[in-house]
Amino acid sequence: MSTTRDTDVRTGEAAGGTTGQENDTAATDTAAARDAGELGAAGAQLSTAPRDTVVPGSFGGVRAPGAAGWLAWTGREIVGWARWFWRQLTSMRVALILLFLLSLGAIPGSLIPQTGQDETKVADFMGRHETLGPIYEKLGLFNVYSSAWFSAIYILLFISLIGCIVPRTWQFVGQLRGRPPGAPRRLNRLPAYTTWRTEAAPEAVREEALKLLKRRRFRADAAGDAVAAEKGYLREVGNLAFHIALIVMLIAFAWGQLFKYEGNKLIVEGDGFANTLTQYDDFKSGSLFSTDDLEPFSFVLDNFRGTYEPSGPNKGTPRTYESHVTYSEGSDGKEKQRTIKVNEPLDIAGTKVYLVSHGYAPVVTVRDGKGDVVYSQAVPLLPLDSNVTSTGAIKVMDGYRDAQGKKDQLGFRAFFLPAYGGANTAVVSQFPALLNPVLNLEAFHGDLGVDSGLPQSVYQLDKKNMKGFKDSKGKQLRENLKPGETMKLPNGAGSITFEKDIKEWAGFQVTEQPGSGWALAGALTAIFGLAASLFIQRRRVWVRATAGPDGVTVVEMAGLGRSESAKVPEELGDMAGILYDLAPGAPDTPDDTPETDADTGTSADTDAKSEPDPEPEAKTSTPEPPAVPAAEGAETK
Amino acid sequence: MTLAAATELAAATNENLANLSNTLIYSAMAVYTLAFFAYIAEWLFGSRSKVGRTAAALTADKGAKKAAAPAVTVKNAGGTAVLERPKVVTRAAPGSRDVPDGPGAHGGDEQGDLYGRIAVSLTVLAFLIAFGGVLTRALSVQRAPWGNMYEFNITFSTVAVGVYLALLAMKKNVRWMGLFLVTTVLLDLGLAVTVLYTASDQLVPALHSYWLYIHVSTAIFCGAVFYVGAVGTILYLFKDSYENKLTTGGKPGRFATSVMERLPASASLDKFSYRVNAAVFPLWTFTIIAGAIWAGDAWGRYWGWDPKETWSFITWVAYACYLHARATAGWKGRKAAYIALIAFACWLFNYYGVNIFVTGKHSYAGV
Ligand code: HEM
Numbered sequence A: 001m002s003t004t005r006d007t008d009v010r011t012g013e014a015a016g017g018t019t020g021q022e023n024d025t026a027a028t029d030t031a032a033a034r035d036a037g038e039l040g041a042a043g044a045q046l047s048t049a050p051r052d053t054v055v056p057g058s059f060g061g062v063r064a065p066g067a068a069g070w071l072a073w074t075g076r077e078i079v080g081w082a083r084w085f086w087r088q089l090t091s092m093r094v095a096l097i098l099l100f101l102l103s104l105g106a107i108p109g110s111l112i113p114q115t116g117q118d119e120t121k122v123a124d125f126m127g128r129h130e131t132l133g134p135i136y137e138k139l140g141l142f143n144v145y146s147s148a149w150f151s152a153i154y155i156l157l158f159i160s161l162i163g164c165i166v167p168r169t170w171q172f173v174g175q176l177r178g179r180p181p182g183a184p185r186r187l188n189r190l191p192a193y194t195t196w197r198t199e200a201a202p203e204a205v206r207e208e209a210l211k212l213l214k215r216r217r218f219r220a221d222a223a224g225d226a227v228a229a230e231k232g233y234l235r236e237v238g239n240l241a242f243h244i245a246l247i248v249m250l251i252a253f254a255w256g257q258l259f260k261y262e263g264n265k266l267i268v269e270g271d272g273f274a275n276t277l278t279q280y281d282d283f284k285s286g287s288l289f290s291t292d293d294l295e296p297f298s299f300v301l302d303n304f305r306g307t308y309e310p311s312g313p314n315k316g317t318p319r320t321y322e323s324h325v326t327y328s329e330g331s332d333g334k335e336k337q338r339t340i341k342v343n344e345p346l347d348i349a350g351t352k353v354y355l356v357s358h359g360y361a362p363v364v365t366v367r368d369g370k371g372d373v374v375y376s377q378a379v380p381l382l383p384l385d386s387n388v389t390s391t392g393a394i395k396v397m398d399g400y401r402d403a404q405g406k407k408d409q410l411g412f413r414a415f416f417l418p419a420y421g422g423a424n425t426a427v428v429s430q431f432p433a434l435l436n437p438v439l440n441l442e443a444f445h446g447d448l449g450v451d452s453g454l455p456q457s458v459y460q461l462d463k464k465n466m467k468g469f470k471d472s473k474g475k476q477l478r479e480n481l482k483p484g485e486t487m488k489l490p491n492g493a494g495s496i497t498f499e500k501d502i503k504e505w506a507g508f509q510v511t512e513q514p515g516s517g518w519a520l521a522g523a524l525t526a527i528f529g530l531a532a533s534l535f536i537q538r539r540r541v542w543v544r545a546t547a548g549p550d551g552v553t554v555v556e557m558a559g560l561g562r563s564e565s566a567k568v569p570e571e572l573g574d575m576a577g578i579l580y581d582l583a584p585g586a587p588d589t590p591d592d593t594p595e596t597d598a599d600t601g602t603s604a605d606t607d608a609k610s611e612p613d614p615e616p617e618a619k620t621s622t623p624e625p626p627a628v629p630a631a632e633g634a635e636t637k
Numbered sequence B: 001m002t003l004a005a006a007t008e009l010a011a012a013t014n015e016n017l018a019n020l021s022n023t024l025i026y027s028a029m030a031v032y033t034l035a036f037f038a039y040i041a042e043w044l045f046g047s048r049s050k051v052g053r054t055a056a057a058l059t060a061d062k063g064a065k066k067a068a069a070p071a072v073t074v075k076n077a078g079g080t081a082v083l084e085r086p087k088v089v090t091r092a093a094p095g096s097r098d099v100p101d102g103p104g105a106h107g108g109d110e111q112g113d114l115y116g117r118i119a120v121s122l123t124v125l126a127f128l129i130a131f132g133g134v135l136t137r138a139l140s141v142q143r144a145p146w147g148n149m150y151e152f153n154i155t156f157s158t159v160a161v162g163v164y165l166a167l168l169a170m171k172k173n174v175r176w177m178g179l180f181l182v183t184t185v186l187l188d189l190g191l192a193v194t195v196l197y198t199a200s201d202q203l204v205p206a207l208h209s210y211w212l213y214i215h216v217s218t219a220i221f222c223g224a225v226f227y228v229g230a231v232g233t234i235l236y237l238f239k240d241s242y243e244n245k246l247t248t249g250g251k252p253g254r255f256a257t258s259v260m261e262r263l264p265a266s267a268s269l270d271k272f273s274y275r276v277n278a279a280v281f282p283l284w285t286f287t288i289i290a291g292a293i294w295a296g297d298a299w300g301r302y303w304g305w306d307p308k309e310t311w312s313f314i315t316w317v318a319y320a321c322y323l324h325a326r327a328t329a330g331w332k333g334r335k336a337a338y339i340a341l342i343a344f345a346c347w348l349f350n351y352y353g354v355n356i357f358v359t360g361k362h363s364y365a366g367v
Helices: A006-015 A030-043 A066-089 A092-111 A119-128 A132-138 A148-177 A202-215 A233-259 A516-535 A567-582 A631-636 B003-046 B053-059 B062-068 B078-083 B110-141 B149-169 B175-194 B210-247 B254-260 B266-299 B307-326 B334-357 B361-365
Strands: A192-198 A219-223 A226-231 A261-268 A272-274 A282-285 A297-308 A318-329 A335-341 A346-348 A351-367 A373-378 A390-396 A409-417 A438-447 A465-468 A478-481 A486-489 A494-512 A539-547 A553-561
Touching (some): A148 A233, A192 A567, A202 A226, A202 A539, A202 A553, A202 A567, A233 A516, A318 A351, A351 A390, A351 A409, A373 A494, A438 A494, A478 A486, A539 A567, A553 A567, B003 B110, B003 B175, B149 B175, B210 B254, B210 B266, B210 B334, B266 B307
Antiparallel strands (some): A192 A553, A226 A539, A261 A282, A297 A318, A351 A373, A390 A409, A409 A438, A438 A465, A438 A478
């Protein structure tokens, strides 16, 4: 079926439905081709999957002379090509290729650092690969999932998907409105078949068959000398629901990306936060976000608690992180208390507050030459390693006067070790909890550079215009302080005290991603749709009852599934058993050889295939249950 | 008793449980090894018999074969016809090969069959011991035993064997798979106890969630079932080549004949792996969605293209590809089978490769 013309396709569809969907496996031999023809419409449209038809290009046909001819030809050509392109795009084969490309295209993003996840890694990569870096950048490999080519793949896929769903839905609605296709002429050509002779009248048999099929919730319909029935439409419903759910999920995800925001805020115990743009340490948002979308709420971090594995090979691994907060919704809502843990964000009308990091904030007090307190606060320090060795800066900007009473600024470089190993160990913390806290300070004075207008990190000291204090040996003043200890600045320049109260801080991420509910709904629909689509068999059954030449009624039953399955013959055997009890077999005439057409063959050799299986029908009283030698031993699967 | 003493005691029990778990895993490996030899014996004894159903079906003279395609209708036996119920006759779809299934590894040989049964019994025993090993491990760490690669591996192989035994218990024709499965299970456990071994430890807070139970257990289960499907797919490819060779008049080697004749027909193998893959695909979809929900709770976004997430997605799309291929003209059979193997390779890479080669938020799973 590679180069069938447009017209052939239609007849092909009408006549040989089975060649399309059921039996794509090269129906080469002539018997098979004839079979297919004989099955007629019986197997057609057992699924609404598009057939793979390739329509050759150049549709303009003969070009009539003159401008009008040219116009007509061009028009035909354009429409033809557009249709061709559309058919290609919505064919199963192209959908398959696009799916394949999608998975292929997702790979580089998992192996190459991505800007969206870790910008420092990207910069690092750029630094290390001087030739490769810019090429990757051009190809969008640092931004795979928002790159033009990746978007192109999934957008094409989703256009293909829509182009696939819409006609399939119409087709399916048509099938639901219509009747199950009539019985094919030769039922014995179908994958599951049975027949017997009975004394019951043909009409009575058909009536019983109709009742039986309806009782089993087939859509059944008597037409002519046979009853036609079909069941399992939910399969198609599930399949369509699944594919539609994919679209819903994509739109929900895209929507979320456009309107989402994400901000970070570090809060020391005792401090608070209100959800306005200015309060954030850093803030990212989707391109359609506006500040009006910020949900009003506020909270205070009452207390942070972390516990750690005390011993063993994973000593120091965090066990619990919890932050106790008091929050209020709206601009002046009631105060409520909550614990925010790593997996348990605070959810305020869709805005979620996550606990993402933590560290220590030692409280220090700085006194000037006269002994007046000029600075006293908790200084959050940034962790450097998993044992929370931390670093930061203490900046005394105003209010300080030196020994001579002159205005000056003070700066301290701070290292903090929650668990100092002792005098002879490296200056790194040994454990994340406060076992033996030590604050290491280096003191400077001069111009902090905070008024220069350039943004400055609060964790780093800009020493360009600062001078270090010297100790008695003339070296840079630097001391390890224990809680409660004080470092004196030389020549009565003041002092700095490491207070006993060491606070902790918690980093929070506040995010809102609208459309999550839709994404979840889509996801659940997708699962159920998929399950229906994969577990439900769509199948057809025909029962024909006709008066034979000797006046005895011949009953024939046949079943056809979308794919060969053990269930179809099993179910057919089951129903045949019931119908047989209602229309019992008539005795044979001596010359009653198996009646089939000329090319009689052997029965699918039962003995070779079905091992002595316990048949499901064994319970019935008849001595020999209807044997159901399933297709190719499928029963034993 | 002081609090400190109580903690110490608890630690000691945990230590004992962890040691018990290790002993059980080693014992399970020993029993799996016995099962392995029993399966080998089954195959060896099976080779004495001369089964040649596939060859017979495919190399019988063409005239007879043509006639074999359509099937006969009723069989009425003499006077008892009235009491008999109608027989359903099935026939393969036009164009597909009508080949009977092989008899299994024992090849119809009685002694071989006996060894096969012994092998299955040993597999059951080993499974129970391994299950005990996983369970005691879980008790010793007081959480789900899926915190690191060692624990993943012992759970994974146990579940894979469980799936196999469940299929056997459901009277499915899967005994032929035993040798292949047990071999890989031994490799998997060997890798676990040597390279991947990690002493019991606690989980980082991000792993403290009931989603761990839901997401990780379904992920491991899906992997085990995908694995069983992949074994079927590989054997399908071999058997299909064998049948093709016979059809075109080729003469396969003696070893190939001996092995292939005992396996189910290629169509059956194909169908088996399709069923297995299709059956877990919705669960795999669920696994990813559950992971997304968990990520939403733990990290503030439900999807962020983290390497593990990305590879789950790639695996998912690859299996979707496979299912599509089965419904696309010209893609059934071998091509679809290759896609299924690629999809399983993606799963494997996600399982091992991402943990080892790529760093991401999931890497705390630890090697
Ligand atoms: C976003 C990408 C897609 C995914 C993840 C996807 C996934 C799936 C899955 C898992 C199935 C298996 C269900 C079954 O075998 O019954 C399926 C079936 C199907 N898909 Fe898709 N699909 C996608 C796009 C498409 C497109 C673009 C088309 C249209 C050309 C399409 C048409 C079909 C059809 C017709 C079936 C049913 C085949 C049958 O009856 O067996 N799908 N799809």
